Amino acid sequence: MARPKKAPQSLTPLELKIMQVLWSEGPCNVQSVHAKLESGHAFTTVQTVLNVLHQKGRVRRKLQGRAYEYRPVESKDS
Template sequence: MRKEPARRAPGALEAEVLGVLWRAEEPLSPADVQARLEDDLAYTTVVTILTRLHDKGMATREKHGRSFRYHAVDDEAGLAARKMTKVLDGEPDRGSVLARFVTQLSDADEALLRDLLRGRK
């Protein structure tokens, strides 16, 4: 009996491709990304993922011959901050969301946030 490969969690392929882009020192072609991935993904799958990352504003691309080269827009911390901002932008009562968020922080994270708001790090 043939086993089906385990399904990936939503966003897992995008995360893998972003990881490759984050580690690169220069923009990469889809073939470069495909070669650096641990999984054996089809070229067309890599192109689709890179296109989606570009459409979401998570990667830039520049024309290179007949193809594109891609580069991540943000590092991991920047991406997390973008996601948090997107959630806030979708809420009608930002104050309540922020208040709830702050009440759920650990003491150490709350102190860090206070320092950051005061311009200290």
């Protein structure tokens, strides 16, 4: 018997802000996202949230030099 599909996990407010940065700016590394947020969150918090979004399947990442570049899997309209 096939497993039922998991419902998409909803985004937290910070995850949504980070996704909005990625949708508007395109592929970004953690440093770029952190700079665009202007919310006072620590660099490591932004890094952790991007890792969570990657685990949820909401963003893809590609190693560019020594840092990952993150890009959204779905468009903003999806």
